[in-house]
Amino acid sequence: MxxxxxxxxxxxxxxxxxxxxxxxxxxxxxxxxxxxxxAAPRAQQVHGTLLQVMRGILFPNSNVLFSSQSVDPASVQKDADPTASVNPLAGAYGGWEAIENSGLAMAEAANLLTIPGRVCGNGKPVPVQNADWQRFVQGLRDAGTATYKAGQSKNMDMVLDAADKVTTACMNCHEVYREKTSAQGGMAARCTK
Ligand code: HEC
The missing domain is CATH 1.20.890 (cAMP-dependent Protein Kinase, Chain A)
Structure with missing residues (x-):
């Protein structure tokens, strides 16, 4: 047939x-x-400055972890309408899952810090080619992964440890590329050594 x-x-x-x-x-x-x-996959595209990526992705996601240093994620009450929540810990994917997700968001965001073509708030190119930049990005990736594991393990000691790793990862890079006194050139000197 x-x-x-x-x-x-x-x-x-x-x-x-x-x-x-x-x-x-x-x-x-x-x-x-x-x-x-x-229909083949399109090349990566840049949509925001480094400043916007920091404010839009790393700032809120690291705060999900930081706020859980003192409050067990499992104890966070769900919002009245969890599907419309603006607090990841109290939303539909809340509690420990929110820790997992913020860890993944930070680890994934590490990739965004290395794609070519992005500029900083002052118009300077993100120094993706610098060896120490790449090391700092790897630090963020590892800290994000540690956060993800802390979420999976539902263990408060691991949350504290991950928060420490994240703080260090953010700080290591900021010390070199963000914190610029006026004597060092202020905002205009960001993203340079
Ligand atoms: C690889 C380097 C690097 C890492 C890692 C990094 N940052 Fe940043 N961050 C910068 C730089 C450089 C700036 C300044 C960006 C600009 O002005 O365009 C910045 C700016 C910021 C800002 C905005 C400050 C302002 O002037 O408004 C926030 C918030 C921020 N970072 C949060 C974080 C957090 C939270 C983490 C860790 C989870 C982190 N960053 C990790 C390099 C980094």
């Missing part, structure tokens, strides 16, 4: 090819190939 179907399909196709003309069929096949190429 199946074989008969296949034979019939081939006959039908060759009939169509004859009717339309082989050129049309070949052109269609070429078009399909071009379509497949266009």
């Amino acid at each position: 199946k074989i008969r179907h296949a034979i019939f399909s081939i006959l039908l196709l060759s009939l169509i090819a004859t009717v339309l003309g082989a050129d049309v069929v070949i052109a269609q096949a070429r078009g399909a190939r071009a379509g497949a190429a266009a």
Whole structure:
């Protein structure tokens, strides 16, 4: 039965090819190939300055972890409508899951700190090529992973340990690339050594 179907399909196709003309069929096949190429994954794109990535992703996600140093995530009451919550700990994916998610957000954000083409708030390029920048980014990645594991383990000691790692990871980079006194050039000197 199946074989008969296949034979019939081939006959039908060759009939169509004859009717339309082989050129049309070949052109269609070429078009399909071009379509497949266009659907390939697009290159990474930059949408915000480094300052915006810090304020929009790292600041809120690290605070989810930091606030849990003194409050057991499991004890956080869910918001009245958890699906509309602006507090990850009290939302639909709250409690310990929120610690996991903030850890992953920080680890994933490490990737955003290394893609080319991003500028800092002052217009200077993010120094992605510097060896110490890459080391600091790795520190953030490790701290984010430690946070994720703390969330999975539901262990308060691991939360404290992860919070320590995250604080250190943020600080190590800020000391070199963010904290610039006016004598050092202030904001305009950020993202340079
Ligand atoms: C690899 C380097 C690096 C790491 C790691 C890093 N930062 Fe930053 N951060 C910077 C730089 C550089 C700036 C200044 C950005 C600018 O002005 O464009 C900044 C700015 C900020 C700002 C904005 C300050 C302002 O002027 O408003 C916040 C908030 C911030 N970082 C939070 C964090 C937190 C929280 C972490 C850790 C979870 C972190 N950052 C990790 C480099 C880093």
